[in-house]
Amino acid sequence: MRSAKMEKAFWKDEILSDKQRKNLSILELVMKRGPISRTEISRLTGLNIVTVSNYITEFTENGLVIEKGLDVSTGGRRPTLVEINPKWGYMIGVGLTAFNIVGILVDAKAQIICEVKKERTSKTAEATIDKLVETVEDILSKSKIESNKIKGLGIGIPGVIDEEVQTIKWLGAMGLSMVSISGISLKDIFEKEFDIPALVEHDAACAVFGERWFGFEPEIKDMIYMYSGVGCGLIINGQIYFGSSGSAGEVGIFNPTEPDPEKRRQESINLGTWELDLGVVYNAKNAFKDGLKSKIFELAENDSEKINLELIVEASKTDDKLANELLEAAGMYLGKKIAFLVNLLNPEVVVIGGGMEKAGSLFMDTV
Template structure:
């Protein structure tokens, strides 16, 4: 620990003593002596409490409960509302309720709750501003204090963080070797999480990572959307659902529409992915097009930041090789040779759990920092 942190052994010993005093760490016997007094082994105390993480992905809302060693106790998934509105908050609250009911863990044993959600987070007040788009709709909801909502509802200390920032922290914590210093986590096409020089990068006002841009002064929402599309597809699902609906209106045949029972309003990203898995031509074309769109955005970031790893997540990685290979081809075509020489582009190793697990990691970090 001393070597990893750069802190001297006396300081580390003082921290460990305090952690033992607070029940976060327990002694586990004695190690083999290499000369002199045998060192005492310690480990995290899994019974010191539990943490809940909730993450909003492109497809679902994921709720996870772990012990203090981040070992999975229970997991809940609920379908997310198609739009980013107050309904999302209600579903997030329901997810936490389901986790508590399923796990049977008493609320008083929950040491913290982490929520990963899109938007610009005000760190001081834990309020959120959303400028989200999905399909044809765009909404703006301001001044919602998620922390207050959850703490009032459950009486659990709550941390709210940007979804992609949670995900990149979780992926770095659980999925990659310690020497990775520069990483980008692409949460579909509207935002990304950044680790620069080993640290999560949030920017000067905690709003770094938002990729979508639009003219907020334009009152006509459809015109605003068209203007932003001229700069590339910024929908949460990379325009896949919108383009599928356009194909339906043109009378094209596809397994997608069979699964949606020929109702265009029933088309969603999950159905497109499902149709692609059985080789549907339109579904594959939609995913390849989306891969090219995302690949161009990634290429811009690769040229700008020169990361070692780019992780594709947020649920879109479930589209598989048709999508991921399209992304890779586009990134290599649009990036400078030097920037991609040692670049790895990989699907999320935590999958849909990345945001929730990252939120849990951030809560654990805060618990130990405040111990």
């Protein structure tokens, strides 16, 4: 089994050897800018052309990189272009959002081949994990890609992960009891089930890594990815920041909008209210119990168990008073939390994700 240290190689530069660092810098350029010539790679990385050619030759022999035509010549022989071979292998990623469970299969160029979505209806941690496993099964069935061609499986989980043994120390925004799965390695569960190398990581850390890798130029060194308000991924000075025990970014248990210290304490204890949707569904269900009238409940057929974020957003589009109030309150809460983090960390970029960004303009404008 690979150590957590090796698995963290993609997250922390100081763990990488010189060869691994050169590997990644070249592959990143080929991934992002391919087709690209060896000469251009040499210019952009600062590595000499012989070193670049040696690495590209090794990648080509392994089937990871393929030649793709010729570049325009500025004099002399036209340079050969190279790019990532999309059929070299495939990766699966699964995780939770405010709306549902999402799983995707991508090829080696990170192009989405297959996507599966499932409703988040599970009430226990065990059932939620079963749903995640089921999502991977559906991806393999739907894509018809043989499991031996899958290079890796990533699982994004809200909460705190023990990196050494890949167990969950706290389930965070799941709002689920974890007593019965305490000490169980999710990595082992998925590797035993699918015989694919697996990595379990904090969802917000995965999200900020993805944004940093695919969405922004390397010049961006400080970034916050706000994962719906219950947690955030942090990049500080170009590195993902985990903190001393891996719990950095767990900001969901503090409510800056609640003036009563005792209520704040109770909310911190009752972590089940801090869902990925900022408590919007929880508050809507309470309104239903209180007998309030709303388009939300019509759409849910007067069944509180059918109330979800999608219905609330749909009701808001009809200018429903309760739906608007719920989304506006959530936007105000998230906005205050972001303002606090911006003042604390002074990032260059703040990204809002995790599903709540789909809640519409009322929510985002309030943020």
